[in-house]
Amino acid sequence: MTALAALIRRDIRIALRVGGGALIGVLFFLTVTVLMPFAVGPDLALLSRLGPAILWLGALLASLLTLDRLFTADHEDGSLDLIVMSRTPLELACAAKALAHWLAAGLPLIIATPVLGLLLNLDGTATLAVAVTLLTGTPALTFTGMIGAALAVTMHRGGLLLAVLVLPLSIPVLIFGVAASQAAIVGPMSFGTPFSILCALSLVSFVIGPFAAAASLRHGLD
């Protein structure tokens, strides 16, 4: 457990320092959301109808933006070799790295959501609904994205490949995330149904993500 805690602490510390990825995601999220009203125009009703979808898209792209460095950085400086060799099971190490990435890059997005909701003319309930669905949905994005990050490790310029591999996997999360927020705001569907599926997607990704990523890392090392 000390080993995993040390890994999480290290990754968060690196992400928060200058040059780390934590702020980049939030800034990107902010940019996308701020630009959207300019593109859509001053139609407040339209903005608040599109709001949840815009926030979800922004969060999805923002969390992908920094994900490609999840294993590449460790691979380039040789840390990954030592992590693979260590007494900590690689699956747990992968899960710890994904958790650290979510805490440093995913959680700030959710904290920023209420502020950005104001820009999109969302009321309190709507903002709360989006924030809650992001809170349950973004871990799934990180844990499925981790598989792509592990596959892209041995390739140069793997960032683009990551997007191609991971975006299809994140479509279900996007669908049910936006559906749950819309259900909470306008109905007529109940909030519980899509939200339960979103939770299920997250739980499945917690199980599959670390094993798939570890298998791909073991296979890809050379």
Next chain:
Amino acid sequence: MRLSGQQLRCVRGGREVFSGLDFAASAGEALAIVGPNGSGKTSLLRVIAGLLVPADGTIALDGGDAELSVPEQAHYLGHRDALKPALSVAENLSFWREFLGGEPEDSAKCLSAVALDHATHLPAAFLSAGQRRRLSIARLLTVRRPVWLLDEPTSALDTAGQALFVGLMQGHLARGGIIVAATHLPLGIEARELRMGGAA
């Protein structure tokens, strides 16, 4: 304790790097892998470290901890230093101490053993190549492991650093450790040579 490999065969990118390779090193013994570039020195070290899967053959550590695999009882010092530029010298070292687990040594003592104790709070980004190497060597000291796998360990080290590292290797051997090192330069310690074939 005895580290040995039998009939090892390694294939990389469809090309056979070496085959039918045997080696053995007992406690307190150093094995120097020598040979021209491309002869498979690094590949052999990575096979022992479990980072490459051999196409054939076995590796065993007799007298080691039966619960642990060979890589889990070994330190690997590769070309790359496994240091994070954003973290300080002390943070880098204490991360590896906590992550690798096992019997920890005092961080300050390890840093002074490689003469880096004056730079504890400096971010690793500001270290020179030689200082980075010294910091990676401190990692070998911070957690005790019986087997050291070293890939060109003395590259980038100055004369004083090399002398210091020779002392550390002698200390490790005196405690019954095993060293397997791939090197072009003389290690400076008494070592058996394992000559790899010419570049194929």
